[in-house]
Amino acid sequence: MPARVSLFVTCLVDQLFPQVGLAMTEVLERLGYAVDFPEAQTCCGQPAFNSGFRGEARAVGRHFLSVFGSADYIVCPSGSCTSMVRHHYGEIFHKDAEALAAATQVGPRVFEFSEFLLEVAGREDVGACWNGTVTYHDPCHALRELNIREQPRRLLRQVRGLELREMDIAEECCGFGGTFSVKFGDVSSAMLATKIAAIRRTGAQAVVSSDASCLMQLRGGLTRAGLGVRALHLAEVLAAA
Amino acid sequence: MAAAFHQRIQEALLDERLQTALYAATGRLMDKRKSGVTAQQCPDYQELRAHAHLIKRHTMENLDYYLELLARKVEEHGGKVAWCRDAGEVQTFVGTLAKERGIRVAVKSKSMLSEEVALNEALERYGVEPVETDLGEFIIQLAGERPFHILAPAMHKTRQQVADLFQEKLGGKREEEIEKQTRIARTVLRRRFLEAGLGISGANFLIAESGAVVVVENEGNARLATSCPPVHVAVAGIEKVIPRAADLALFLPLLGRSATGQPLTSYTSFLSGPRRAGDLDGPEEFYLVLVDNGRSRILADREKRQTLYCIRCGACLNICPVFRKIGGHSYPGTYSGPIGAILTPQALGISHEPELPFASSLCGACAEVCPVKIDIPKILLELRSEVRKTETRERRWNFEKLGFGVWAWLMRRPRLFELVGTAMLELLPAAGPLLKPWTEWRDFPHPPPKTFRQLWRARKAGA
Amino acid sequence: MAAREHILHKVRTALGRSAGQPPAEAPPAWLRVPEAGRERRVRAMLERFHGKTRRTWSPDEARDYVAGVVRGRRAVASPHPLLEQLGILALPEVQAVSGRPEDVRDACAGADIGITTAEYGLADTGALVVMASAAESRLVSLLPGLHLAVLPIDRLLTGLDELLTLLPDPAAVSSSMVLIGGPSKTADIEQILTLGVHGPTEIELVLV
Numbered sequence: 029m030p031a032r033v034s035l036f037v038t039c040l041v042d043q044l045f046p047q048v049g050l051a052m053t054e055v056l057e058r059l060g061y062a063v064d065f066p067e068a069q070t071c072c073g074q075p076a077f078n079s080g081f082r083g084e085a086r087a088v089g090r091h092f093l094s095v096f097g098s099a100d101y102i103v104c105p106s107g108s109c110t111s112m113v114r115h116h117y118g119e120i121f122h123k124d125a126e127a128l129a130a131a132t133q134v135g136p137r138v139f140e141f142s143e144f145l146l147e148v149a150g151r152e153d154v155g156a157c158w159n160g161t162v163t164y165h166d167p168c169h170a171l172r173e174l175n176i177r178e179q180p181r182r183l184l185r186q187v188r189g190l191e192l193r194e195m196d197i198a199e200e201c202c203g204f205g206g207t208f209s210v211k212f213g214d215v216s217s218a219m220l221a222t223k224i225a226a227i228r229r230t231g232a233q234a235v236v237s238s239d240a241s242c243l244m245q246l247r248g249g250l251t252r253a254g255l256g257v258r259a260l261h262l263a264e265v266l267a268a269a
Numbered sequence: 270m271a272a273a274f275h276q277r278i279q280e281a282l283l284d285e286r287l288q289t290a291l292y293a294a295t296g297r298l299m300d301k302r303k304s305g306v307t308a309q310q311c312p313d314y315q316e317l318r319a320h321a322h323l324i325k326r327h328t329m330e331n332l333d334y335y336l337e338l339l340a341r342k343v344e345e346h347g348g349k350v351a352w353c354r355d356a357g358e359v360q361t362f363v364g365t366l367a368k369e370r371g372i373r374v375a376v377k378s379k380s381m382l383s384e385e386v387a388l389n390e391a392l393e394r395y396g397v398e399p400v401e402t403d404l405g406e407f408i409i410q411l412a413g414e415r416p417f418h419i420l421a422p423a424m425h426k427t428r429q430q431v432a433d434l435f436q437e438k439l440g441g442k443r444e445e446e447i448e449k450q451t452r453i454a455r456t457v458l459r460r461r462f463l464e465a466g467l468g469i470s471g472a473n474f475l476i477a478e479s480g481a482v483v484v485v486e487n488e489g490n491a492r493l494a495t496s497c498p499p500v501h502v503a504v505a506g507i508e509k510v511i512p513r514a515a516d517l518a519l520f521l522p523l524l525g526r527s528a529t530g531q532p533l534t535s536y537t538s539f540l541s542g543p544r545r546a547g548d549l550d551g552p553e554e555f556y557l558v559l560v561d562n563g564r565s566r567i568l569a570d571r572e573k574r575q576t577l578y579c580i581r582c583g584a585c586l587n588i589c590p591v592f593r594k595i596g597g598h599s600y601p602g603t604y605s606g607p608i609g610a611i612l613t614p615q616a617l618g619i620s621h622e623p624e625l626p627f628a629s630s631l632c633g634a635c636a637e638v639c640p641v642k643i644d645i646p647k648i649l650l651e652l653r654s655e656v657r658k659t660e661t662r663e664r665r666w667n668f669e670k671l672g673f674g675v676w677a678w679l680m681r682r683p684r685l686f687e688l689v690g691t692a693m694l695e696l697l698p699a700a701g702p703l704l705k706p707w708t709e710w711r712d713f714p715h716p717p718p719k720t721f722r723q724l725w726r727a728r729k730a731g732a
Numbered sequence: 733m734a735a736r737e738h739i740l741h742k743v744r745t746a747l748g749r750s751a752g753q754p755p756a757e758a759p760p761a762w763l764r765v766p767e768a769g770r771e772r773r774v775r776a777m778l779e780r781f782h783g784k785t786r787r788t789w790s791p792d793e794a795r796d797y798v799a800g801v802v803r804g805r806r807a808v809a810s811p812h813p814l815l816e817q818l819g820i821l822a823l824p825e826v827q828a829v830s831g832r833p834e835d836v837r838d839a840c841a842g843a844d845i846g847i848t849t850a851e852y853g854l855a856d857t858g859a860l861v862v863m864a865s866a867a868e869s870r871l872v873s874l875l876p877g878l879h880l881a882v883l884p885i886d887r888l889l890t891g892l893d894e895l896l897t898l899l900p901d902p903a904a905v906s907s908s909m910v911l912i913g914g915p916s917k918t919a920d921i922e923q924i925l926t927l928g929v930h931g932p933t934e935i936e937l938v939l940v
Contacts, residue, residue, distance in 0.1 A: 037721050039680075043690050044714045046721035050728075065725050070680040076673050078631065080653030084677035091681045119647075172633035201590045205630025207669075210706035212275075212628055214282055217710035218594045219630070222292075248711030294923045323759045331755035333743045340736075346903060352736040404929055405920035423920055431921055451918065451926040458930065463841060479903035489874060489916040489931025496870040496908070497837060507739070514901055515761035518893045533857040533892070533913040536931065541903035547866035549810070550833045551908060561739045569746035 030062045034099035036138070038106045039071040040240045048105050048240055051267035052141055055156075056103065058269075059149050068095045074112040077120060078206045086120050086127070093117075093130040101148065102138045105263055106239045107170025110140040115173055140170055141263055142179040142238050152186045158268045159189035162260075163232040165223070165246065166199045167239035180238050180262050187265060193230040197223070202237075204245040220249040227257060234258040236265055271624045277599040278628075287425050291596050294424045298529065298587040302638065305530030311522075321523055322642040325578035328477075328510055329568060335477040335510045336559065342480025346542030348555035355562050360391030362558060363469070363502055367397045370500060372466035376458075378484065378491035379403040380471030381581065382504050382560060384416060385603040388469070399469075400461045402490035404454050411438045417597035418605065420528055420583040425596060458490070468494035468552065472505035473580070474520060475557075478513045481541040482557060485524060487534045495540060501552040503540070506560050508568075508577035514539070520580065527582035527640040563616040573648050576611050578641040585635035585645065591628060601625065607635035611648045619655055626652035687722055694720070765894045773855040773888045774939065780858030782914035783935040794882065794940045795819040801845065801880060801936065802826060808839050808876065809847035812867040815882060818940065820847060829869055840875035846932070848873045850883040850912075853937075856891035857913055860937070864908035873912065879932040881912075885939055 033056055037049040049065075056063045073088035092113070096102050104110045117131035145151055164184060170176040184192045203209065203219030210216075223246065227235045235250075237243055240261060247259035281287060306314045328335055340350040353359040367375060375397050377383065389399040389410075401410040405422035409415070411434050416422035423431070428445050435453055436443040444450055470491050474483040482503045484491045495501045511520060517539075522532040544551030568574050586592050586606030597605035601622040602613035610625055619626075626649050635645045660670060679686050694716040697704075704713050719727070744750060768776075778785045788794040795818050802825040811828040815821050821828045826847065829836045840846060848868060852861040860881050864870045873879045889895050892911075902909040916931030927933045 039690075042721040043694065044717065046717050046719060046724050049721040050724060053725075053728075065722075067722065067725075068683045070683050070686045073677075073680075076677060078650070078653070079627075079669060079673060080650070080655075080657040081670075081673045081677070082654050082657075084673050087677045088680040168630070168632035168634075172637055199634075201630050201632035201634070203590070203630060205632070208627065208630045211624070212278070212591075213706050213710050214279060215591055215594050215628070216630070218282055218288075219590050220711065222590075244714060245711065248707070248713065251712045252710075290922070297923050317762065320759065320762050327756065327758050330747060331749070332747065333740050333749055333751075334753070334755040336740065336743065342903070346907065350736075352739050354735050354738055358735060402930065403920070404918045408920070421920060421923070424923075426921065428922055447921045447924050448926050450921060451929055455929055459841075462930075463837065476903075479901050481903045487914075487916070488918050488929040490929070492870070492874050492910065493930055496874065499833075507743070512758050513761055514899075514903070515763055515896045518764075518896045519762040521892065531913075533854075533859055533911060535912065535914045535917055537911040537913070539902050539909040539911075540907065542907050544833075544864070545907045548864050548907060549829060549866065549869040550836045550871050551864055553833075559739070561742065565739060565742035565746050568743060 030060050031100070032062045032064060033101040033103050034096060035063060035065045036069060036096065036102050036104040036109070037065070038104060038109050038240060040244065041105055045240050045243065045261065048261040048263050051261065051263035052103065052105055054267040055154050055263060058155060059151060066095050066099070072109045072112045074109055075206055077112065077116060082120050086124065089117055089120060090127055093127060093134055096134055097130060099137060101144065102134070103141055103144045104138060105141050105261060106241065107140045107167050107174050107176055108239060108241065110138050111169045111173040113138045140174060140176060140238065142183055143174065143176055145183060146179045152182050154183065154186070154266050156186070156266045156268055157188040158265050160234060161191045161193055161232040162234050162236050162265065163193045163195045163227055163230040164198060165195065165202060165235050165237040165242055167237055167242045168201050170238055171199060183262065183266060184236065190265070193232050195226045195230055197226045202242045202245045204241045209245060217249070220245055224249050224253060224255070228255065232257070234260050236260050236262055238262040271622070274599070274601065274622055274624055278595045281596045281599050282594060286427065287596060288594070290425055290427065292593055294421060295587040295593050298583070301530035302527055302584055302587065303530070305526035305532070311526060317519060317523055318640055318642050321519055321640060322578065324511065324516055324519070325641050326575070328512055329508065329574055329577055332507065332510065332568065335512060336507060339475055339477040339480060339510060342478065343542065343557050346480050348480070348542040348557055351556055351558045353558055353560045356386035359386045359504060359558055359560055360388060363388060364391050364395035364397070366502070366556065367392065367467055368395050370466060372397055372500070374398050374400060374461060374465040375467040375469055376400050376402050376461050376465040376494045376498065377469045378471065378486065378494045379406055380469065380504055381416070381419060381603060382471055382506055383469065386560065386562060388504070397467070400458070400465070402458050402462070402494060403488060404451065407454055407458065408434065415598060418583060418586055419581055462493045462497045465498045467500045467502065468498040469502050469504065470495050472503050472509050473524065474517065475505055475510045476514050477510050479541055481514070481539050483517065484538045484540065485521070485534050486536050489536055492536050492538055495538065496551055499552055500554045501543070502556045502558060504558040504560060506562070507564050523640045524580050524582050527584040527638065567615045572651060573611070573615060575643045576615060576648060578643055579608050580641060582640055584638040584640065588634045588638050590632060590634070591630065607645045611645055611652065614652050619652065619659055623656045626656060687720070691720060763893045763897055765897055766890050768855070768890045770885065770888070773890060774885060776855040777853050777858055777888055780856070781937050782858060783937065785937045785939065787939045791818050791940070794938055795823070797938060798847065798880065799823050805844040806842065807845035807847055808843040808872050810849065810867060810869045810872050812849045814849050814884070815847065818882065820882070829872060836869060837871055840869070840871040843876040845878045845880060846872040846874070846876035847880045847882070850881045851887065852895055853883045853888045854891050854895060854911070855888055860912040861895060862910050862912060863902070863906040865906055870908055874931050877928065877932055878934045878936065880936040880938065882938045882940055
C-alpha cells in the first residue's frame with residue numbers, strides 16, 4: 029500500500045497558482061505516494077492572524093483542524109502556512125483545550141513541500157529535469173520559523189540541466205508580508221525592487237521560491253518590469269521531467 | 270496620525286540620496302556584525318544569546334530587588350540617586366540641580382533616554398546650554414533634527430551636508446574632507462568639555478551589585494563628559510540593570526559584536542560614584558537618575574516584558590528590510606526600527622500610531638539577530654491583535670474588519686468559498702480600481718482558467 | 733522619596749512581588765577563563781593592541797624608549813610609583829600631574845603626550861585596563877593626542893573573563909575603571925572611519 033499524503037494547497041494556490049498544486053501532486057506520485065485532496069479545505073487562518081483578528085483566525089483554524097484531523101501527512105507548498113499550523117495554532121488556541129489538543133496532533137504531521145521530500149520521503153533526486161539557470165529566494169517563514177534553508181537547494185542541485193546561482197541577498201524579504209503588501213505598498217515595492225535587482229545580478233533565467241506568496245510578489249514585479257525572468261515555485265521545477 | 274506616518278515614509282522613499290546612504294550604511298553595519306559572530310570569532314554565539322536572555326529575564330523579574338541594591342550601592346560610593354517617574358520629573362531634577370549649581374553649560378554624551386524625556390529642551394528652559402558631544406549627535410543637534418539611528422544618529426547626512434552645516438553654524442572655512450570635519454568637531458567640543466559645569470551621560474548597563482554605570486563608546490566624549498566637569502549626571506531607564514560586574518563578560522562582547530562586530534569598543538567606562546578621596550581628577554558629585562517613564566507598565570505584561578531586555582545594539586535596525594527603506598525619521602517616537610515598533614506602542618499607547626505594528630512584513634530577521642533573543646515578531650502580532658481589540662471596544666468599523674469577518678465566515682464553508690472564489694476570478698478583469706493598492710506597484714496574477722479544485726476533479730475524473 | 737516608593741511599588745505590582753521579598757536565584761555569570769602561558773599572552777597582546785608596541789627587558793630600556801617618544805614634545809604623566817621607578821617621571825619633557833583637579837585638567841589639555849600605567853592588559857582584545865586612583869589619572873590618558881601606557885608583563889590577563897574573575901567588583905577598588913580597546917574613533921559621517929575624535933588619536937604600549 030503506498031503511503032498516503034494529503035494536499036493542503038493553500039487558498040492562494042487554489043485560486044491563483046493551481047499549477048503549483050498539480051506540480052506537487054505529480055512529484056509526490058512520482059515518488060510513489062498516494063495523494064489525496066480533502067475538498068473541504070480552505071485556509072489555515074494566517075491572513076486573519078497576521079492582521080490581528082485572532083477570533084477569525086481561530087474560527088478558520090478550527091475548520092482546518094476538522095478537515096485534516098485524520099490525515100497521516102499533510103503537505104503544503106507554503107512555509108508560512110505550515111508554520112501557522114505548527115507554531116502559531118498553539119498560541120491562538122491556548123484557551124481552547126479541544127482545538128489545542130487537535131493542533132498538537134495535527135501540527136507535527138504538516139510539512140512544507142521541500143521539508144517533506146527531504147525529511148520524510150528521504151529523496152533529493154526526484155527525477156526532475158529543467159534546463160536553465162535559476163536563483164533561489166528564501167521565503168522568510170520557511171527560513172526562520174521552520175529552519176528550511178538547505179532543503180530546497182539540495183533538491184534544486186539534483187535537477188538535471190539546472191544551474192543554481194546564489195543571490196547575494198537570498199535571505200532578504202521580498203516585501204510581501206500579507207496585507208503589508210497593500211497597506212504599505214510603497215515600502216513593499218521598494219523592497220521588491222531591491223530583490224529584483226539582486227535577481228538580475230545573478231543573470232538567472234528564473235527565480236525559484238517555495239512559497240506562493242513570495243511568488244505572487246516576485247512575479248508581479250518581474251512582469252511589471254518586463255524583464256523576461258520567470259518566477260516559479262519549487263514544485264514546478266521539480267515536476268518538470 | 271496615520272496619514273503623517275505614511276507621508277514621512279513616502280518622503281523617505283522618494284529621497285534617492287537617503288535611500289543610497291541608508292542601504293549602504295546599514296549594509297556595512299550588518300556585514301560588520303556578521304564578521305563578529307562567525308563560528309570562528311564567536312563559537313558559542315547561540316548559547317551566549319540564550320544565556321543573556323536568561324539573565325535579563327531574571328533581572329526584570331526581580332527588578333525591585335536589583336533597583337534597591339543598585340541605589341544602596343551608589344549611595345555607598347558617595348553618589349546620589351534620583352528616582353523619576355516620568356519625563357517631567359527628569360527635566361525638573363536635572364534642570365533644578367544645574368540651576369542650583371549655577372551651571373551654564375552641560376556636555377552630553379549619547380543618551381536615547383535623554384531624547385525620550387526631551388531633556389535638552391528642558392535644560393534650555395532652565396538657562397543651561399546642552400551641548401551634544403557624540404559626533405553624530407553634535408551634527409544633528411546643529412541641524413535641529415532627531416537621531417536617525419540608535420548607533421549612527423547622522424547616518425543620513427552626506428559630507429557635503431555636514432560641510433554646509435558646519436560652515437553655517439560654526440563659521441570658518443567650508444571643509445568637505447571628513448578628517449577635517451572631525452578635527453573641527455574635536456576643537457570646538459574640546460573647549461566645551463573644559464568649560465562645562467555639568468556632564469550628562471546615559472548608561473549602557475547599570476551594575477546592581479557595584480552601584481556602577483557602564484558607558485560603552487568609541488569616541489571618548491563620554492569619558493570626557495564624565496571626567497572633566499565637576500558634576501556627572503547619568504540618566505538611565507530602570508531596565509538597564511544587570512546583576513553583577515561579572516555579567517559584563519557576557520554582555521559587553523555581545524553588545525559589541527552585535528553592534529559593530531567588535532568584541533570591545535575603544536572605551537568602556539565602569540563608573541561608580543564621584544571621585545574617591547585622593548583621586549587626581551574626576552567629578553566631585555555624581556547623580557544616577559533612574560527613569561520609569563512607562564517601563565513599569567511594560568513590565569506588567571508577561572509576554573511583552575521582554576521588550577525591556579533590549580541592550581540597544583542596533584542590529585535589528587540594520588537588518589530590517591523595512592527600516593532600510595523608510596529610515597529612522599519615519600518612525601513616531603524616540604526609537605526606530607523593529608525595537609521602536611514594539612517599544613513605542615507600549616510606551617506611548619497603541620493609539621499613538623495604530624498603524625506602526627503593521628509596518629512590518631514579519632520577516633523575522635530582527636529576532637534572528639537580537640543578542641538577547643527578544644521575539645519581536647511575536648510582540649508585533651500581539652500588538653496588532655490589541656489594535657483590533659481596541660477598534661472593537663471603541664466600536665470603530667473599517668473595511669478590513671468587515672472584510673475579515675466575511676472572509677472567516679466564508680472560509681468555513683468550502684462550497685461557498687469555491688463559488689465566491691470562482692466568481693471573483695471571473696470579475697477580476699473588471700476589478701481594476703479595487704486592485705489598485707496592489708497593481709499600483711506590480712502586476713496582479715492572470716486569473717487561471719480553472720482553480721486547483723476544478724483541475725483536481727478533472728484529473729480524478731480523467732484518471 | 734515619594735517617587736522612589738511609587739516606582740518600586742509599580743514594579744512590584746507588575747511582578748507580583750512584595751517589598752523585601754528576596755530575589756529568585758540568579759543564573760550564573762558566564763565566565764570562561766582560558767589557559768594561556770605568559771608568552772602566549774604577550775604575543776597575543778602585541779598582535780592585537782591597536783597601536784605601536786614595545787617590549788622592553790630592563791627599566792633603563794623602558795625609560796630610554798619613552799625618552800625617545802617624548803623628545804621635543806610636552807608630556808604629562810600620572811604620578812605612579814612604577815613610572816617613578818622607571819625614571820620616566822624624571823625625564824625633562826615629562827610633568828607628573830598633581831594639585832587640584834583643575835590643575836590636572838589644564839596640564840593634560842596642554843600636553844601632546846599622556847603617560848599612564850595600566851592596571852591590567854587584556855590579551856585577547858589587546859586592551860588596557862586603567863583605574864583611577866591617587867596615582868592614576870583619568871584625564872592623562874584622554875586629553876593629549878597620544879596615550880602611552882606602561883604595563884608590567886605579569887599584569888597581562890587572558891581577557892575580560894579573567895579580569896572579572898579576579899575583580900568581581902571593580903567599584904570596590906576605584907571610582908573609574910576604563911577598558912581602552914584602541915584610539916578614539918568614529919564612523920559617524922558617511923560610515924568612514926576617522927581617528928582622534930575626542931580622545932587620543934594614537935595609543936602606544938610599553939611592556940615592562
